[in-house]
Amino acid sequence: MGIINSGFLTVSTFLQQHIYHVPEYQRGYSWTEDQLEDYWIDLMQLAEDDGLGSHFLGQIVVHFERDTEKWFIIDGQQRTSTSIIILDAIRDILDHLHEVEHLEDAKIEADDLTSKYIGRVTPKRNDERLILGETDKEFFKKIVQRRGIIHSENIKVKRLSNSEELILKASKYFHKKLNELVNEEKDPDAKYNKIISVMNLILDQFKVMYVETDDINEAFIIFETLNARGKELETSDLLKNHVFRSSSDRIENIKEKWSRMIENLDNADPTKFIRHYWNGKYKFVREKDLYKNIRKEIDTPQKVEELIDTLVDLSELYFALNNPKSINYYQSPSLNERMTELQNLGAKSYYPILLGLENKHYSEEDIDQVLAALECLIVRNFVVSSKVANKYEIEFAKIARQINNDDYVTSQSIVEAVRDLIISDEEFKENFKYFTTKKTPVIRYLLRKIHNSFNYETRIINDNGRIHIEHIMPKKPREWKVSEDVHKDYLWRLGNLTLLGEEYNRSATNKTFDLKKEVYKKSQIKMTKQLENYDTWKVKDIEKRQMEFADISVGIWAK
Known part of the structure; x- marks a missing residue:
């Protein structure tokens, strides 16, 4: 049907109107202290300047799935999760004021936070207002949604995933900031008034742009459009969401393969990997146009699966290209050594060619011959003669496309295509x-x-x-x-x-x-x-x- 609800909402209205789920394919909690500090500074500016009136927290894009009658956050899970983390820290302070200072109103406000915004979570009850993906769900319930102060020193940080550790750090950050703020006051009533004023700022003066649709495709389009010009979202995140959106009933299989690709890449940039492969298979694009071109070309579940299958197959090689000293990808010592030497020279523009050779299952001997020619070109043209690599990036992508299209009969013809780009002996010597x-x-x-x-x-x-x-x-x-x-x-x-x-x-x-x-x-x-x-x-x-x-x-x- 399309958009069924939209507009600017207070955090209070947004959090109360539905129970929200984070889709399994979304990344885990990822805000670091930089983003937490921005949230806190915005909050303090609002507290100190009555003229501001309100603060725009960001956009929230929600997909209402009619079959299950569930609301899924497509965009905005980080700011939503963070808002609940700080509300939990406020709840802990209110509980403390009730238990130590016997302020009955503090208990009433803490109860309201629990029922309206955070959810009732006990060892026997799971009535969360926000349900994260499997990666973070149980830890978020334990640290944030379950009522009561968690003693972080009892948590074994080494056993936590990266996102779980970030949740813990966010909780500790806001507990520290809020306690410092409240402890500026000596009188219990003044402490109570200060924490309530902070709570009301978040609930009533932090606002979100809320868009809800019952069409998953439209939800992703809105999400992508809102983030297209922002720095918050990586191109690889846009690509991932497009791939998942286009997977139809193959979504679970595609999600598993995408995760395997990311795991294989380890510290290698997935956007650069996908672009290096793409340029060796399709029309050459700059990184800023990669998402647009993939979205246009990969538009059916079958095309999605074919793309992901190839990327998974090539992801280990791409990791090896970026880390040749830590892994011997090939059996040939000569080939592995050549990859290391090319990394020493800072060469990357040739990657599409090697990915094409691997994709078309050339022998290690053939690949070594092609890399030898590329090594010669890189030394003569780039290292010694300072030729601009951008021009050759396009030429290398062209050779890679011809490899993927089976335009070359033998590896020797690929070697000759590379040699045609090498400068003359006279120019090199000079x-x-x-x-x-x-x-x-x-x-x-x-x-x-x-x-x-x-x-x-x-x-x-x-x-x-x-x-x-x-x-x-x-x-x-x-x-x-x-x-x-x-x-x-x-x-x-x-x-x-x-x-x-x-x-x-x-x-x-x-x-x-x-x-x-x-x-x-x-x-x-x-x-x-x-x-x-x-x-x-x-x-x-x-x-x-x-x-x-x-x-x-x-x-x-x-x-």
């Missing part, structure tokens, strides 16, 4: 001659690769604790006769940098070149030991060494 960087992972990577390319007997390991970057002309050239301009221009040139292992001697780092050579002679790293062949270390020596590196590099990262 840029390498003047290459400077302060990014230590990049420096280690380049010097290791250069050393390992011509010295197979002693390969340098990728261990920051054992391998150190050494400035030959030092950072503090007190004993060097070098101008400030030369020092600034050449300190971070690759030709002025080398690697030191266990022979690293911090006390020698700022000494003259003759003294530093004594350290270099002991090095097991050939490129460092070769520095003993230099009589001086001036601009011409740095340039000569860097030119030698440039000649070698064309072969290492061969087009």
Whole structure:
């Protein structure tokens, strides 16, 4: 039918008119101290300024499910839950005033809070006014809705989920703030009047924009429209709600798969993951347009399930791409090492290609060949030549789409498509001659690769604790006769940098070149030991060494 109730309501009217449920697919309680502090500051400003009149708490979008005759909060569960948490803290203070100061009115007000807004919850009764999802429901009942002060020191925080811990922190935050406020007064009646005034501000002067509909699709559209420009909602939350809304009778299966995807991603950003996959499968979009495009394209339960199935399959690889040192996703050591090296270079724009290769079940050998070509491109075009990655992000997405569309006959044809984007040897060498960087992972990577390319007997390991970057002309050239301009221009040139292992001697780092050579002679790293062949270390020596590196590099990262 559509919208059946809407308008601005006081928190009192909103909380009293229905018993509300939070859908299972909604995230758990998520407000941190920043949001709690905003709530409290708004409350205190209202208390101190009679001219304000009221405070807009935010929007509430509710779906009335006619089959079950239940009201589900589609948008606004955080502010609703928080309002009940602070009302419970007020109830505890009123109960204390009744028990200790024998104020009968305090008990009456606490009883009203229980019956009208919080709900009667005892070991044998569950008459909540707000019923959270399974993740938080029991803990919320125990900490907030059940009457009586909970001694938080008896709760084992380590066993709590993230949302349960946030509920506990919110409860403690408001108990602390309210007790500090009330204890400013000495007289019991003054304490009572102060806590009642705060309670009335929340119930009667905090207002919400309330929209209720009996059409779930319309509820989500309203929710998405209201949040489209806000910072509160992540794109991934909008995507999740669209996916669930479009799942029809497959909703339970889709919810389980979405949760599995999020669990697989761990600390990886789900929005970026979905966009990397999407751009390798459909038309290229920026993040701000991702939701709009998915909503337009994924519009049936079958399409939803196909999308989610693919995302679940690829989510473990995406986690590995972002955390290659903590997980060996592939059996091939070479492939896992290459993923680590690409992360050291800060590369991410190639992700759609690897997701496409995995999605189409290319062999590890094929994937390694493609990544080798991508590594070459990233070093030559991005790292050394400072080409803008945005242009290549579009090109990489195009290659990924062709992979997903089976446009390539062999992996070699994909390699050739990547190589077509690589700059020429001449341009690479010219840029390498003047290459400077302060990014230590990049420096280690380049010097290791250069050393390992011509010295197979002693390969340098990728261990920051054992391998150190050494400035030959030092950072503090007190004993060097070098101008400030030369020092600034050449300190971070690759030709002025080398690697030191266990022979690293911090006390020698700022000494003259003759003294530093004594350290270099002991090095097991050939490129460092070769520095003993230099009589001086001036601009011409740095340039000569860097030119030698440039000649070698064309072969290492061969087009």
